[in-house]
Amino acid sequence: MKKLLVLVILLASTFFVFTACNGGESKSENKTETSTDSLELDSASCSNETIMDPNNPKPMALMMREMVKNADKMRAKLESGENLDSSAFPFLRFYLVEPTDPNVLEPQFFENARLFQESYKAIFAHQQEQKKYYNLMINRCVKCHESYCSGPLKRIRKLPLN
Numbered sequence: 818m819k820k821l822l823v824l825v826i827l828l829a830s831t832f833f834v835f836t837a838c839n840g841g842e843s844k845s846e847n848k849t850e851t852s853t854d855s856l857e858l859d860s861a862s863c864s865n866e867t868i869m870d871p872n873n874p875k876p877m878a879l880m881m882r883e884m885v886k887n888a889d890k891m892r893a894k895l896e897s898g899e900n901l902d903s904s905a906f907p908f909l910r911f912y913l914v915e916p917t918d919p920n921v922l923e924p925q926f927f928e929n930a931r932l933f934q935e936s937y938k939a940i941f942a943h944q945q946e947q948k949k950y951y952n953l954m955i956n957r958c959v960k961c962h963e964s965y966c967s968g969p970l971k972r973i974r975k976l977p978l979n
């Protein structure tokens with residue numbers, strides 16, 4: 818568990834060094850390029866199974882796997898009547914690390930990420946209603962995945978609490 822987290826952080830920082838070395842100023846230009854490119858692709862990404870390479874996962878894919886494991890743990894704790902502590906479940910900034918398909922990095926993706934982050938924080942701001950806010954957070958996973966990566970939806974739809 819801890820090992821994987823360290824690996825994810827390592828991978829994430831390598832990515833940053835890599836992008837920094839590739840000329841920081843041209844970053845904004847690249848962004849507009851990719852967002853126009855992705856107009857046709859629209860909801861492409863990992864709805865297509867072949868884009869998800871399970872043997873050579875990118876940092877974003879690794880973080881997503883970590884997020885599923887965390888959600889499973891949250892769910893189990895809530896089911897057994899325990900409260901969730903924010904220090905045990907830090908928010909993973911998945912939107913800052915390299916995805917398998919760079920076309921996903923467009924404004925709508927970042928807006929979905931922002932809404933997801935808000936709903937994640939809301940769980941810890943509502944200690945008395947954590948089950949409800951946990952389910953709202955999972956809804957945000959679903960919302961983004963409906964647009965960008967429909968492959969894991971089956972898995973994600975098992976996460977809500979009754």
Ligand code: HEC
Pocket residue numbers: 862863869874875876877878879881882884885888915916917918921926927929930931933954955957958959961962965966969972973
């Ligand atoms: C803002 C959009 C967004 C949100 C929110 C989001 N995801 Fe993802 N998710 C993605 C994208 C894009 C990928 C593809 C990442 C890649 O392949 O690099 C992905 C990949 C995944 C994968 C596949 C990882 C693999 O093994 O390749 C799983 C599982 C997953 N997400 C689960 C979740 C869960 C659970 C949540 C909520 C706790 C969540 N996602 C929230 C966009 C999102």
